[in-house]
Amino acid sequence: MQAAVRACAALGVPVVPRGAGTGLSGGANAIDGCLVLDLSRMNRVLEIDTENLTAVVQPGVVNNDLKAAVAEHGLWYPPDPASAPWSTIGGNVSTNAGGLCCLKYGVTRDYVLGLEVVMGGPAGPYGTAVRVGRRTTKGVSGYDLTGLVVGAEGTLGVVTEITLRLRPAPRTTPHTVVGAFDSLVAAGEAVALCTRRGLTPVALELLDRACLEAVENWKHLGIEAGTAALLLARLDAPGQAGEDEAAAVAEVFAEAGAVWAERSTDAAEAEALFEARRLAYPALERLGPVLTEDVCVPRSAVPAMLARTEEIGRRHGVRIATIAHAGDGNLHPLLITPPGDEEARVAAQAAFEELLVEAVALGGTVTGEHGVGLLKRAGMERELGPAVCAVQRAVKDTLDPLWLFNPGKVVGGRGDGGAAGTDTASV
Template sequence: MCPISSYDDQAKALAAALPEARLITDPDVLASLGHDDAEWAPVGTPVAALRARSSDEVARAVAACADLRIPVVPRGAGTGLSGGANAVDGCLVLDLSGMNSVVEIDTDNMVAVVQPGVVNDDLKRAVAEHGLWYPPDPASAPWSTIGGNVATNAGGLCCLKYGVTRDYVLGLQAVGGGPAGAYGTRVDLGRRTTKGVAGYDLTGLFVGSEGTLGVVTEVTLRLRPARRDAPRTVVGAFDDLVSAGRAVAGVTSRGLVPAALELLDRACLEAVEEWKHLGIGPGAEALLLASVDTPGPSGDDEAAAIATIFRDAGAAWAEQSTDPVEAEALFEARRLAYPALERLGPVLTEDVCVPRSSVPAMLARTEEIGRRHGVRIATIAHAGDGNLHPLLITPPGDDAARAAAQAAFDELLQAAIDLRGTVTGEHGVGLLKRGGMQRELPLGVRAMQHAVKQALDPLNLFNPGKVIGDDPDL
């Protein structure tokens, strides 16, 4: 990375190496492109940004940056919550959101080929016209891009039954590094077939790597047939979070797998209602929302069994919704919870994941940590797969509250590790979770990660400092 005084020279050198590129150097525009939505994650100063239009342009930019030793930080829509797309000092921000074409929809083989800037919901609509479905559905699906979803191995509401992004990436094209002279080389990884084990799974390695191994410029995705029947929605209201957690564990122990099993606490529901006026009164300390899409009478039996489990775990009431409009409003409230809470002040977002049997214990630890630090914590969760999102809310400009929230954040990470969980289920490590990841993973595993990074990116050009970062033990 270059010193601040040389940023103008670096930008001029980039412009000379990329004469046809539309480099952005305006400080205000750079500031808007230089960070994601992670609260309090450090942000560096880029020398320039490039809104890439093609994989050829990405390849030329990477080659030029390698020659000039300018780091490359890829970004999509900037909806990330871990600082993974934040600029580092002296970098080129490579904005891929304009590469937003659905290149191909192969209905015979149920495959789609897309550029990284395609928005998740736009892909869903495009394939739905062909009777197909792309299941991964993060709450940011209306805005987040497929490239960003691939970078973090995003999950979503349906991942309990249908899996996460990695389960749908058959192949990808990336602009990579390797030996110093190879920077800017495009490689095609993976396949279009349903099965294939020729060589190492380099596609799987890139999924979830957060742009630290190369720049993804095209993705080949597996699709599923569209669901034909409207799902049944089961709603349970609980007087406390821990009882809701027991209900989640009960669904798991019975071997039931709903399409979604989501949790919202009272604070989330109140924030959404105040903002969007969906007509949903909280009426309880927590709601569990289960979506059952098993067709026919078996689906009816599954929905009834889930409602019974909710009641047995202590629900004040649990019923199957017979109003599709009401059911959609409840799941819309789940999707809107994070932006609704953002309106109340800075939100530090957790993304811990624990074994499903440990959900009640993790919810109890969350409440205890919040009380002890005096931090307001609202909780949403993909409860069915143990992925909890405690949201730590602080008053704007309150330094003491910020320090308390950061202390609580670190304790929540440790609580998840203590329960044999992980510090991130789907948001990625980025900058915010590097210390937590180092606590979670043994030294030998971290050494392997560093070896992979060194082999594929010996110049440390791609998104440096993210994920593995500087490990004091290596």
């Protein structure tokens, strides 16, 4: 790895790190004349420390494989993107991936203690391996360089080793509460009400009718999609506290206007519903090209964002299916277009950009967990403004003065001043 980066620096060849290729914003896409570094075979779990609740892994370890490995020791790695059966820890680190249970247990950055990164610039000649972070629970020695690299999408160096925080495995059987709503906005109101009542499920997921139908037609899980949306809440408080919390969530759903709300007493049924949530992306992709959104708004703004999503879809004549990590305001409208329909593609792109504008107007962000990559650069610049974007480019200039690592992503190309273009030749 180090030798490859050194050679690329000498030849002026851009370096694009790539894991499993499950990203949804183009962050790992190859560019003209680059070297793609496939990290998928760096897939070893190097250490599991049961005394200090840590693991050391290579970037190509698949998320679910890590979960299985630490579970053998009675431990748990919480970040769980829907792509967990296929996505790698390196890719999760690069985008600061979230997932279904991040509402209560946090995102990838909350579990990354330290990194080994192949860098250049002030670290030394290109190809120098630098260790940042720590293995201790606490540590404030210097700037948080680990936090800077997490979510940088490979634009500051190539992550080759990751030290992760673990948790003891849950010892309780989770409760699942399901609510059916006759409108997306009513489901959003239930989410906002949960927040106001101080309820914190492990997961609070939303699926609309289009998502449920697509999954059922594909996998035949026995799910009926007779209402506009389902909310799925998973709670893990032990004993009577868990019973009380589940009852409180069901009460909130009913108060917000659920057609019905009840606790699932069938573990297989509950698991099928959450499996439907994970399968929504591939199920919808079977229907045609999908443009995937990843906006995140304050939880109180979820009803308004859902309403605006529906209105934008109607106005542009675009079919939009919506899934969401609704509990933390992270919405994933999926814009579906018929194959080969250029007019529909243009309409979907216009709707996509308008969704970004509306999310920011509601105090949100253009990307909650998928990253900026190529897809969201213009939206990011509108959200952050020129001053913050200039600071980001200054960081890139300092840590990667040749703009060698993944150029054109996130902060754009060297000297282009933003999302107008990508100047990869200047590396």
